[in-house]
Amino acid sequence: MFDPAQASALDIARAVAEGATTASAVVEAALARIAALNPVLNAFTDMTVERARARAAAIDARRAKGEPVGPLAGVPFAVKNLFDIAGLPTRAGSKINRDRPPAERDSPLIERLEAAGAVLVGALNMGEYAYDFTGENVHDGPSRNPHDPARMTGGSSGGSAGAVAGRLVPLALGSDTNGSIRVPASLCGVFGLKPTYGRLTRARTFPFVASLDHVGPFACSVGDLAASYDAMQGPDADDPVCAARPAEPTAPTLATGLGGLRIAIAGGYFHHGLSPEGHTALATVGAALGVTRAIEWPEPARARAAAYVITCTEGAALHIDRLRTRPQDFDPAVRDRLIAGAMVPAGMVIQAQKFRRWYQARILELFKEVDAVLLPATPCTAPRIGQDTFTLDGVEMPVRANLGIYTQPISFVGLPVVAVPVPLTPLPIAVQIVAAPWREDVALRIAYALEKRGVVAAPTPAV
Amino acid sequence: MSTSDLDEFIAASAGVLALPVDPALYPTIRFNLEVTFRLAALVADFRLPDDAEPAPVFRA
Numbered sequence: 001m002f003d004p005a006q007a008s009a010l011d012i013a014r015a016v017a018e019g020a021t022t023a024s025a026v027v028e029a030a031l032a033r034i035a036a037l038n039p040v041l042n043a044f045t046d047m048t049v050e051r052a053r054a055r056a057a058a059i060d061a062r063r064a065k066g067e068p069v070g071p072l073a074g075v076p077f078a079v080k081n082l083f084d085i086a087g088l089p090t091r092a093g094s095k096i097n098r099d100r101p102p103a104e105r106d107s108p109l110i111e112r113l114e115a116a117g118a119v120l121v122g123a124l125n126m127g128e129y130a131y132d133f134t135g136e137n138v139h140d141g142p143s144r145n146p147h148d149p150a151r152m153t154g155g156s157s158g159g160s161a162g163a164v165a166g167r168l169v170p171l172a173l174g175s176d177t178n179g180s181i182r183v184p185a186s187l188c189g190v191f192g193l194k195p196t197y198g199r200l201t202r203a204r205t206f207p208f209v210a211s212l213d214h215v216g217p218f219a220c221s222v223g224d225l226a227a228s229y230d231a232m233q234g235p236d237a238d239d240p241v242c243a244a245r246p247a248e249p250t251a252p253t254l255a256t257g258l259g260g261l262r263i264a265i266a267g268g269y270f271h272h273g274l275s276p277e278g279h280t281a282l283a284t285v286g287a288a289l290g291v292t293r294a295i296e297w298p299e300p301a302r303a304r305a306a307a308y309v310i311t312c313t314e315g316a317a318l319h320i321d322r323l324r325t326r327p328q329d330f331d332p333a334v335r336d337r338l339i340a341g342a343m344v345p346a347g348m349v350i351q352a353q354k355f356r357r358w359y360q361a362r363i364l365e366l367f368k369e370v371d372a373v374l375l376p377a378t379p380c381t382a383p384r385i386g387q388d389t390f391t392l393d394g395v396e397m398p399v400r401a402n403l404g405i406y407t408q409p410i411s412f413v414g415l416p417v418v419a420v421p422v423p424l425t426p427l428p429i430a431v432q433i434v435a436a437p438w439r440e441d442v443a444l445r446i447a448y449a450l451e452k453r454g455v456v457a458a459p460t461p462a463v
Numbered sequence: 464m465s466t467s468d469l470d471e472f473i474a475a476s477a478g479v480l481a482l483p484v485d486p487a488l489y490p491t492i493r494f495n496l497e498v499t500f501r502l503a504a505l506v507a508d509f510r511l512p513d514d515a516e517p518a519p520v521f522r523a
Contacts (some may be wrong), residue, residue, distance in 0.1 A: 211519055302509055305502035312499055323482055336488055340495035343476040348503035353517035355506050360518065401498070 004029040009075040009170040009224040013117065016059065016074035023056035023063075023074030027119050030076035034121065034168045040463055041144050043153075043163040045081050046088055046123040052076070055119045070117025072231060077171040080160050081123035082130060083107040083215075084204035092206035093126040093156065095139045095329045096322055107204040108239075109173060109215060109232050116231040121169060124159030128331040130175055130208040131315055131338070132156040133183050133403035134385075138331045142385045145188055146461035147427055151382035154184035154403060157218070161188035164218045166461050171219055171228050175205065177212045178307055179377075179407025182432060185218060185419035186377035189428025190458045191225045191447065192218050196437050197414025199245075200229075203238035209314040210241075211353075212307065212411060220458035222448040225418070226251040229440065250441045254448040261442065262370045264293040269300040270406055273392035275380040277429050281422035282376050285431045288455040289446065291374065298362040303409035306352035306359075312341030313349045333400070360413045367436035372446055374431055376406045377419050381427035410434055418443040420450055423459040431456075464500075469493045 002015050004026045015021045031049060038044050056074060063069050079085070082092040084103035091097045110120055125143040127135060135158020136142040143158035145151040146166035153162040157174025161184030164172050174181045176194040185192030193216045200215050207213055217232070219225040233247035265286050271279070316323070316338045323342065327335055366373075379392050379402065389396050410417055415437060419430040435442040450456040464472070470489050473496070477484040484492065 299509070302505055305505045308502050309499060309506065312495070320480070320482075324480075327483060332491075336491040337495050339477075339482060339484060339488070340492045340499060342480055342482065343473065343492075343496060344499055344503070348500075348507070350517055351511075352503070352506050353519060354511050354515040355509055356518035357516050358509075358511055 005033050005167050008221050009072060009219060010227055012075050013071060013073045017069055023059040023119060026074045027052050027056040027076055030121055030169055037166055037168060037463055040149050041146060041162050041166050042141050043124055043143050043159040043168060044122045045125050045140050048120055048122050052119050052121045059117060071227060072113060073117035075118040075171060076121045076169045077113060077118045078122045078124050078163055078169050079110060079173040080126050080157050080175055082126060082175060082206040083110060083173060085123055090206050093128040093137055096326050108201050108236055112232045124163055124172060126159055127156035128334045130156040130177060130180060131334045133179065134400055135184060136385060145382050146463050147189060148462060150384055152187060152385050154187035156180040157184050160218050161185055161190055164190045164220060166463055170224060171217060173215060173217055176214045176216060176411060177208050178311060178411055179404035181216050182377050182407045182417060182419040183403050186430035187382040189421040189423060190218050190220055191222060191421065192419040193225050193229055194411060194417045195440050196416045198241045198243040200232050201236035201239040201242040203236055207318060209311050211314060222254060222444060222451050226254055226444050250444045253441050254445060256445060258446065258449050261372060263289055263291050263372045264295040264370045265291055265374045266297040267294045268296050270375045273379050274376050277381050277424055278376045278379060281424065281429045281431050282374060284422055285450060285455060286374055288450055288453055299359060300409040302355060303359050303412045304405060306355045307408045307412040309348055309352040312337055313344050316341030356412060363413050371442050373434045375434060377430035377432045378403055379405060381429045416440040416443055418447045420447045420456040421458055423457050428459055469496060
């Protein structure tokens, strides 16, 4: 008996294409599972039920006529609620944006996934305006971790990771400015891909920090991650940052093996503050790949500092009018950081951007010596919802600001990363596989090899 | 900077920026500014040549 809740996206698409099930049956099963579990997980903020049913029926009708149904036929998916969905205001986790008029057109990534046969079923909870690493939201309530609903999903794409980890949908989209795909992928135990900056179009998504914003998918397998990523690639004139590169499909290369790949583990900064679980995950992945080479990543603490300065100031510039007119309608934790960001002298920001150029040159030199680098994704497994501090290396630190200490130096120069979940008990934690710019294929090949060896996997949720 | 210096900076900046900032928020804004200034100083301490180009480069 085909069970869509346990099936991968590729299994679903195959079953729909072969007539073993229908897109309508798959979508109804997803809607039923969302209805049953969302009261616990709080992953979804909006449902697109009628649209999804109509879309599924159209796919089934096409198949009945013998027409192609696409590589993701009948696969339910959902998007972080900063992606435009025609007919809905794009709330971006905020109260303020709910007063915006409904979007007139879908985000191009929704259009591209639907062109491949996938079916949008709704929009997902997120930290306000994406300025978040926890998955908590004062307006919509926290998204909850499927492995322990008392714990954080991580953020800001918390609903996206929670929905996939809870098997509500096999695919979801999120955004990542400083770690907002990789942090929740780690805490929820799913695969996440943050592509190279400029690889996937961000058109018709609500921005946060234009010079750092990325978008990408979450899934429970590497095959699903690659298939969805491949369906979304390609230039888009509506996003000036989106590269004029043709699609470079990765799915056909997943199983080509690791022959010749030079893989290293970064030490120093990336081991400071790392929990025993994080050390175990990194060592497990490194051992499975036979990695013996250790490298020193250049100036990661300064890179994180510069990313922090650029983030708070660019974010403040984006929201300055809303801070003037509706300060009471922000999440206070977001508002106060943005107000502070508005007051930072411009010279500090320019210096951060100059450092970024220097740092990028060093990173490109590093990737002449290696093809991929392994790093931790988060310092620890999922903290409890509402937990303000944790202890790293014996020092008490704020959770909100420090969950992204290992992700920020990487997105700062737009490197592609696959976050791979190591299914530790009782909670998973991820490792980042970082590759050179435009080499998502390398990170995905390594992730696939680890998955086939049983080292990384999205564990079955407790809910 | 001292607490009172930072509070004066916040008040003056809020005025210049036309931001309505309740003085009750000063402690959290001050905390965030202290973190940002500390991190900005870490970046500024890294010596770069005068002709270092910022990362985003405008092309006509």
